[in-house]
Amino acid sequence: AQSVSQHNHHVILSEAASLELGCNYSYGGTVNLFWYVQYPGQHLQLLLKYFSGDPLVKGIKGFEAEFIKSKFSFNLRKPSVQWSDTAEYFCAVKHPSGGSYIPTFGRGTSLIVHP
Amino acid sequence: GAGVSQSPSNKVTEKGKDVELRCDPISGHTALYWYRQSLGQGLEFLIYFQGNSAPDKSGLPSDRFSAERTGGSVSTLTIQRTQQEDSAVYLCASSSLIRTSGSPRNEQFFGPGTRLTVL
Numbered sequence: 380a381q382s383v384s385q386h387n388h389h390v391i392l393s394e395a396a397s398l399e400l401g402c403n404y405s406y407g408g409t410v411n412l413f414w415y416v417q418y419p420g421q422h423l424q425l426l427l428k429y430f431s432g433d434p435l436v437k438g439i440k441g442f443e444a445e446f447i448k449s450k451f452s453f454n455l456r457k458p459s460v461q462w463s464d465t466a467e468y469f470c471a472v473k474h475p476s477g478g479s480y481i482p483t484f485g486r487g488t489s490l491i492v493h494p
Numbered sequence: 495g496a497g498v499s500q501s502p503s504n505k506v507t508e509k510g511k512d513v514e515l516r517c518d519p520i521s522g523h524t525a526l527y528w529y530r531q532s533l534g535q536g537l538e539f540l541i542y543f544q545g546n547s548a549p550d551k552s553g554l555p556s557d558r559f560s561a562e563r564t565g566g567s568v569s570t571l572t573i574q575r576t577q578q579e580d581s582a583v584y585l586c587a588s589s590s591l592i593r594t595s596g597s598p599r600n601e602q603f604f605g606p607g608t609r610l611t612v613l
Contacts, residue, residue, distance in 0.1 A: 413601075422498075423585065423604035469536065480525060480589075481550060482602065486536035 381406045383472050385485035392460055393493050400455040400488050402444075402470030412453040413471040413482060414444055423469065429453065440464070462494045496520070498605035500586050506611045507576055515571045515608045519588030526569050527602065528561060531583040540584075543569060576612045583607040 386401040404410065412429040427438025434446040444455045453470060467489050471482035499518045507513050519526050528540040539553040543563045554560070558576075563569040573580055587602040 415604075422606040423587075425601060425603075428601060471537075480544070481527065481539055481542050483539075484529075484537040 381472055381474060381483040383470055383483050383485040385468075385470055385488050387488045388486065389489045389491075391491045391493065394462055395459050396492075398455070398457040398460045398464070398490070400468055400470075400490070402453045402455065402472075402485060404451050404453070404470075404472040404483075406472070406474045407451065408474050411473040411482075412444070412446060413473075414438065414442070414453075414455050415469045415471060415484075417467040417469070417487075419466065426455070426468075460490075460492050462492050464490060465492045466490055498586055498588050498603055500584075500605040500608050502608060503606065504609045504611075506613065508613050509578060510575055512572065512574045513576055513610060515573075515584050515610070517569045517571070517586030517588075517605060519567065519569070519586070520590075520603055521567075523588035523590045523603070524566065525589045526563060527587045527589075528569070528571050529585040529587065531585055531607070532581075537585065540571070573610075576610075578612045581610055581612045583609050 382405045384403045414426040415423045416426045417423045426442050427436050427444055429436045429446050436444050442457050444453055446453050467487050469487045470485040473482040498520055501516045505513055524545055526543040529537045530540055531537050541548055541554055541561050542550040545566045546563050558574045561569060561571045585607045586605045589602045
């Protein structure tokens with residue numbers, strides 16, 4: 380079964396610091412990759428997604444993620460975080476070749492940005 | 495509304511009681527998912543609907559949990575004889591299938607969740 384690992388459970392940064400959140404998955408075939416964000420008191424929303432093509436994906440609010448197939452990774456990055464980026468971040472992976480429409484989610488990373 | 499809605503937003507119940515949670519997906523979305531989110535545990539998949547049928551209910555933790563979907567739209571998740579370990583946020587998501595050459599694509603849209611507390 381697919382598994383998704385988010386290595387950093389809690390990250391604390393100051394504003395303007397750079398961010399990288401790790402995401403690794405176990406399945407080696409074709410994958411669809413997602414990062415979701417959950418701001419305090421709000422529902423989960425999609426930050427960015429990768430299906431195919433350019434492995435460097437740009438998302439909303441200045442976030443980007445790079446799919447590195449050889450490393451089974453899809454790390455999330457932002458060059459300069461803001462206080463408003465404080466949220467819970469979830470990586471999700473789906474492998475459509477297995478006929479599955481159900482993404483597997485990581486446990487999430489809690490990001491706190493100090494002003 | 496344009497998004498996924500869930501009701502109630504909060505539910506407090508006593509151990510042993512039955513509860514029913516409701517999800518209204520985005521209009522036209524054929525796929526509907528239920529997840530459970532516990533503190534520090536990420537999202538736990540419960541059940542998936544395609545139309546009114548549930549091809550994957552492998553995530554339901556016990557036979558106390560059941561779900562149905564009618565008219566390809568609204569879904570209800572029922573938990574019978576609730577236990578304290580059922581306390582969590584129950585999330586619903588919906589998606590439409592976008593097929594390219596052989597690879598189904600679906601982006602999920604999540605509702606705000608129902609926070610269930612079993613005393």
